[in-house]
Amino acid sequence: MKVEGVPYRTIWVEADGRSVGIIDQTKLPHLFETIRLRTVEEAAAAIREMRVRGAPLIGATGAYGLCLAAARDAGDQNLDRAYRLLAGARPTAVNLRWALDEMRKTLAPLALPDRAAAAYRRAGEICEEDIAINRALGENGLRLIEQAAARKPAGEPVNILTHCNAGWLATVDWGTATSPIYQAQERGIPVHVWVDETRPRNQGASLTAWELLQQGVPHTVIADNVGGHLMQHGKVDLCIVGTDRTTATGDVANKIGTYLKALAAYDNTIPFYVALPSPTIDWTLADGLREIPIEERDGRELSHVTGRTEQGGLATVRVVPEGSGLANYAFDVTPGRLVTGLITERGVCAASRQGLSSLFPERISSRKGS
C-alpha cells in the first residue's frame, strides 16, 4: 500500500540484498520512520519491542531474521541460536513459530554455502504467500461490499465498521479486514470506514486511521463505545474484523471488544464478517470460549496513554489514579452464532463446522470423529 503516495510493503530487502527494512510502527501515526535491520539481534528486538506487529508480519520478520543470521554464519549452531532468539521474542505468536520452522526445514538439508541465498528465497516466498492470501480473501470480501452497495442508493458510500488493526500494517501487504476495503476503493466503490479506537493500545486510532489516511479512504475514528449507537441508527452497513485464532467450529478470538460489536450487529441485523487467512484457523479447537486462553497484559497499557504533544514530541500521561486496580485482557471470543460469515482466501462461508468444511474439506474429513 502507499505511504505519502509511495508504494510500500511492511517489510522488504534493502538494495544491498542483505539488510531488511521495516516501518517502526511504535512511532505511528505521529512519525513515519523506517528501520534497517542488519543482524538477527536487531530483528528479534524489532519483534519484541513491537516495532513490527500482527501475526503475518511477525512471521515474515522472523523469517528474515534467520536470513540475517545465515548471511553471517550459516552453521547449524548459529542458526539454532538465531531460531531460539527469534522464537522467544513473542512466545505466543503462532505464525512466528510456523515461519521459523519453515525456514529451518528449507535450510537444514542444504550445504552451508547455499543456505543464505535459499533463506532469502524462502523468506521472500513466505511474504508472497501472505500477500496472495490477503489479495484473494479481499476479492471474496469485495463481493460483500458490492452487494451492500447494490442495496443503497447509487453513489452513497458503504459504511463499514472495523475494530483494531487488521490492516496492511499487520501483514506484508493488503491486510485482512482492510483488503476488501482497499479493493473496493480500487474499483471505485465508495466506502466509508468507522474505525474503533480500540483501547487500550489504540491500534484503531493510531494504525488503522493512519493507513486509511495514507490510502485516501474516507474514515471516522470513534470511541469503542459508539458502534452500537451507530448500528441502532442505520449508520453501519456491515462490519469486517480480523482474528487471531478461529476454531474449527467458527468461534473467533480477536482483539478485546469484538464480541460487543458482534452482539450489536446481531441485535440490529447487520452483517458481521471476519476476514481470516486460513492459517489462523485452529482445526484442533471446537469451543473458543473454553479452549482459547486469553492473554492478560500489563495494566500500564490501560493506565498510561502515549501521544503527540502540542510541541510535536511524544509524551506519556497517566489517566487512572494511583492505587486503583487494573485488568487488561487482550482478546475476547465471539461465538460463531453471532458471526454472519468467515471471509477466507477460498471464499466466504458460515462460521460453523459445516461452513468451514465446505471450503476446507481436507481439514475436516481428517477429524470426522470429533
Next chain:
Amino acid sequence: MKVEGVPYRTIWVEADGRSVGIIDQTKLPHLFETIRLRTVEEAAAAIREMRVRGAPLIGATGAYGLCLAAARDAGDQNLDRAYRLLAGARPTAVNLRWALDEMRKTLAPLALPDRAAAAYRRAGEICEEDIAINRALGENGLRLIEQAAARKPAGEPVNILTHCNAGWLATVDWGTATSPIYQAQERGIPVHVWVDETRPRNQGASLTAWELLQQGVPHTVIADNVGGHLMQHGKVDLCIVGTDRTTATGDVANKIGTYLKALAAYDNTIPFYVALPSPTIDWTLADGLREIPIEERDGRELSHVTGRTEQGGLATVRVVPEGSGLANYAFDVTPGRLVTGLITERGVCAASRQGLSSLFPERISSRKGS
C-alpha cells in the same frame, strides 16, 4: 462521602454563610482542589467549564448561583440576568433549568429583603432532596446486592460492573449507581466494582475510580471493551449504571457504550439495573431510540487525552492522526427490553410502562390515552 478520610459533599455553603464551595472535578483524579464561588459569574463558569458536572450537581450549583446573585442584589432585574446566565451555561441540562425555576418560584413573591435568606434555604432543600432520593434508591438497590451475595459462597465479593460516573461526584451525595454500592460497603457486604474507563472523557477511570478509592471500595479499572469478556467468564454478578433520561416505557439514555454492556449482560443472563432518581424519568416519551436526541460533542474529546506526566503536572496528548475524521456521540439508548429493572427511590420495577406505573401511578394515569 469521604475524601482522604474527611466527609465531604460535592457542594456546600462556606463558613461565611454566603460563598459556596465546590470540588474542581476537572483536576480529578490527579489533584483534589476545592474552589470558592463568590459571584453568580463564577458559578456559571464552574458549570460551563465542567468543574461541576452530573445532572443533580449542576442543578444544585445553579440554585446556589442564584443565591450568590440574590445576596448581592435581590432585585428582579438582577435575578433575571442571573437566571439567563446560569441557564445558558449548559443549555441542555434539564435539572439546571428545573432548579432555576424552583428558585424563581420561591423568590418571586417575596419582598426584596427576604429573598437572599429564602434563596439559601431553598437551595439547601434542593440539595437535601437530592441526598434523600439517592439514599432511598440506594437502599432499594442494596437489596439486589444482598440477593446476589446470597447466591455466592459466603465472603466472596459481589462483582458489580458500572459505566461512566453515576457516583456521588455527579450528585450532592451518595450518587445514583454507586449509592447501593456504598450502602453495601457500610453493611459489611463485600463488593468489588469493575469500572469501565468510559471513553472518550474517561469519567470512569478518573472520577468513579477516584471516589471508590477514597471510600476504600475494592475496584478494578477496565477498558470499555472488556466487560463482555468478563461476563462470558462469570466475573460479573450484576451491572448497575445511571441514566440521563428514561422514557415512560423504560428506555434508558445513558453515557455512550451503555447499550453494548446491556447486550452483553442479556446474552449472558446477568442482571442489568439502572439506578435513577424519578426526576430523570421523562413521562412524555414512549420510544427512546426515536425520541431522545443524542448530543454530539467536540471531536477533540476523542483525539486528545489529558493525564498526569511523570513529573506530576497535567499534559494533553493527541492520539489520532491529523486528517482523520472524528465522531463523538455522548449518549446512547438502551431499550427497556434489555434492562432487568429500574432502581428508584420508591422501589425497583420492570423497565416498562407497567413497571413504572406500579411505582408512579399518579404519573401514568394522567396519560392513559397514550
